[in-house]
Amino acid sequence: MKQHTVRTYKSAEPLARADQLAWKIAEVASDPVAIEADVVEMIGNRIIDNAAVAAASVARRPVASARAQAEAHPFQPGATVFGLNKNERISPEWAAWANGVAVRELDFHDTFLAADYSHPGDNIPPILAVAQHCGLSGADLVRGLATGYEIQVDLVKGICLHEHKIDHIAHLGPSAAAGIGTLLNLPAETIYQAVQQALHVTTTTRQSRKGEISSWKAYAPAFAGKMAIEAVDRVLRGEGAPSPAWEGEDGFIAYLLGGPKAQYIVPLPEKGEPKRAILDTYTKEHSAEYQSQALIDLARRMGPKIGDLSKVESIVIHTSHHTHYVIGTGANDPQKMDPKASRETLDHSIMYIFAVALEDGGWHHAASYAPERANRANTIALWHKISTLEDPEWTRRYHSHDPKEKAFGGRVVVTLKGGSIISDELAVADAHPLGARPFKRPDYIKKFRTLSDGVIAPSEQDRFIATVERLTSLKAGELTDLTFTVDAKQLGSRTTYGIFDWQHDAPAKRAATR
Template sequence: MSDRFSRIMGEYAASVRWEDLPPETVHEVKRRLLDSVGVAMAAFTEDSPKAARAYAYEWPVTSGATLWGTAFIAPADVAAFANGVMVRYLDFNDTYLSKEPLHPSDVIPPLFAVAEWRGVAPREFVTAVAVAYEIGVNLCDAASLRRYGWDHVNYVGIATAAAAGRLLGLSVEQIEHAISLVAVPHAAMRQTRAGELSMWKGAAAANSARNAVFATVLASKGMTGPFQPFAGEMGFFRQLLAGETFDEAALASLVEKRPPRRICDTYVKFWPVEYHAQSAVDAALQLRTEIGDPSRIASIHIDTFKAAYEIIAKDPEKWEPRTRETADHSLPYAVVAALLDGQVTRRSFSRERIADPTLRKILKEHTTLQEDPELTRGYPEGIPNRIRVMTVDREEFVREVRFPRGHARNPMTDEEVVQKFRLNVEEAFSPAQADLVIDFVFGLERQTALEDLAGLLRL
């Protein structure tokens, strides 16, 4: 049933062992798990996570995986979805930018669910996460889905299926079938991220991951997937990439079965906004410190790069957001909120803040934006944004940022990752409970069961 690419990914997933992992890869997996748990718990009471949990509560079982924050056990694919929605909801989990953008930590909830359900040792979970990052990040380098109207979460499903197959001890051929069973039947459209954004924006990756868990378990029971899922006559390349194939040079680490390191190339988010706006928020907050009183602001101009313009600026809805999902994917909204408030937190995207008439007037009437070809040339190595503010007394302030805090070229320290976690869970956990989670995660390879961590997350 193989084609060249399903075989490359299947063989890679089956080949990696715990002993192969570089220390820096293990450390980054721990940081991403802690970060994912933190952003998930910060979103626990929000509308989309509540809806996903309400769905999950319809499927009680005695053998499955825990819904984070509760003692409820659901089937692994259902838990993967509910926990994945929480991780993704605030748009605060990690990112990778290349030909295709990705939130690679979207693979963590489904792999956690499979590992907990099957009682897999935590160090094997760490290995699976490293494998999923390696595959997902390389796929982003290999071809752009967005260019042809398809969503990046298709890569989440493929990476998750390969790594989940490894967790379940599947053969290379079975992993290939799992990849095919998620790639062919479940192609996700980019419409999820066009115009006014709905709750599905934060659920699409979780759904792709849920489909991957379903596909992998099905493959483990003997189900075969469509032959030649990528290179076939009606396969991935023709349908999703308009006949383009993967750049094989981008898959070299998979072909050569190198120890997984690509997680080190991904970025932890410092601000809860779509990643292309991270540097703009950095620049705006620096300007706010210089300007002082925001009532001095007369006009705001944003120079940005092509990808940011296309993804988070060009749609008219980004200039008059009516949902949280649209606001945290709006470059101009994020900049205006940062300049007015002197901070950007998850509360910056509350219904009340989005509806504020002063903010909306400045956004609509006093803010302009354009693509700058010079900045476009600086992407994806960096994410260059330039903010220019003119005050009522005609004083001009300008700031440009290319590598925001958390970028691979400007990484957050362990202390900053831990502080982000503490701030995210402060309304959910006591300081003592937060300490227990931090200690467990940073000692993950010495732990005996992931269900113990799930127990520490109960509210």
């Protein structure tokens, strides 16, 4: 890997195109390196992982709304949408939109955390949609996805967005555009322009993850994927983008990140170096913010030691800066302690999550967030006894570059009435590559079958898994098999209408659903 210094340049200051981050990304994307076997295996795992989460979320309102928007944009040859018949084709950017929401809705797929945060599996919906639409092969798809993961992970390693309250999809737009560029075997010049446009239009604030968190948290990465497809389409027609996007005097770093004096170091593969960044990422066993994963596992372990939870006086979670300030009491969000809060908000409350995991001895993607679950009196009482504290050592380990030292968990101190103390700690989740039970292909398949149970027919589950198993041998036109179809009743009834499916009686229909 080569370390690239990125900073702001005044307009009068020379900055050759070859020295711009967007060009360096484009060079990586256009480098036709072979994809190594363990990377291919992991790409297949993450395709399964995304489908698993999409199956569990297919009938949820945000997913149904995005799917309805997509269905208003039929196109041939087009791309597939989770849940629909594979012969029902949608314009690729809208298919990516619908599938992107389905994949993110439950906060249950892969993650990578470093200088910033990310869910690199968000690259899969837009890159796959373009591959399906353009009639490409499994080998083409693997190349594109390897690039998408590589670029997003490398940007996340080098550039912190959250410090400046910029949402992490600002790394996803460029990575998806780069992945599409690799997929289509585009020249560096075209990818360079597309990456810059994608950055320009996917820079948003982190208010989407603060306060009253709405379903936009699931839509945000879908938006980035859709914008990436549109960026590539536009530059293929000969149009350019704001340049230099990162380094410009009025650009991203100068006014939205650290300012004109800031410098960032972004690692990127050398020419001819394999793209292996997907192997640095990790998926979730539990449907919750990644920093919750190890703490849910720790709650499962500590519950029997504590016994009667009514005897708990207080619980303090000593953890990293991120966990404390984003999903802990350091956020100073009263909504994180509110039993009437949205699922999206509870997903970002480690106090709620730890309380429920202690009581239930585990976590369920739906039942653990149900309003009746959040409103139990004993749960509320326990929940409000939990607080977080930033521990410098856990923050240091969170930012460590040593995979064996890097940690996302914390130390939990439980004080019982009477003064006795029970404490324990866990650095990484059980499913983490260095955890007690690292996820392998059988675990991804189990997750898919568990979340698909009662949603996708067993024969359709089998067909989908068999398709992934021969990923690199899929021929042109066969990528449309990388989806699943469900019975129409599993999609739920249409309850929302908008501009795209406007009808003369639409106002009456909307009124009837209120």
